[in-house]
Amino acid sequence: MKLPRDLSGSDLAKRLAKFGYSVTRQSGSHIRLTTMIGGEHHVTIPAHSTLKTGTLSGIVGDVAMHLGRDKSVVSKELFE
Numbered sequence: 001m002k003l004p005r006d007l008s009g010s011d012l013a014k015r016l017a018k019f020g021y022s023v024t025r026q027s028g029s030h031i032r033l034t035t036m037i038g039g040e041h042h043v044t045i046p047a048h049s050t051l052k053t054g055t056l057s058g059i060v061g062d063v064a065m066h067l068g069r070d071k072s073v074v075s076k077e078l079f080e
Contacts, residue, residue, distance in 0.1 A: 001075050003056050009047040012059065015078050016043070019063060041066045 013023055013031050020037040031045045043059060045051075051059075064074040 001072060001079065003053050003060070003075065004079055005050070005053065007051055007056060007079075008049050009045045009051055012045055012051065012056070012078075016063065018077065019067060019074075021063075035066075038067060 009031055013021070013033055016033055020035040021033040021043065022035070023031055024034040024042075025032050026047065029047045031047050033043045033045065035041050043062060045059060046055065060075050060078065061071050064071040067074065
């Protein structure tokens with residue numbers, strides 16, 4: 001699946017709530033999300049108006065690895 005090109009950091013943070021992630025803090029232009037599902041896991045997202053596709057891909061891959069799921073499945077659930 002092709003990743004969206006116009007997704008903001010705050011939009012991604014809202015979408016990651018599906019997987020149990022919630023905002024734990026924001027420092028400057030970065031948002032830190034944490035989940036306790038499957039053990040404690042932290043993800044840092046830039047709070048930019050649009051995320052670069054490589055950054056978005058890395059974040060989705062990190063979440064997928066923590067959840068023990070395929071990256072394409074996680075991506076499909078987030079963006080469809």
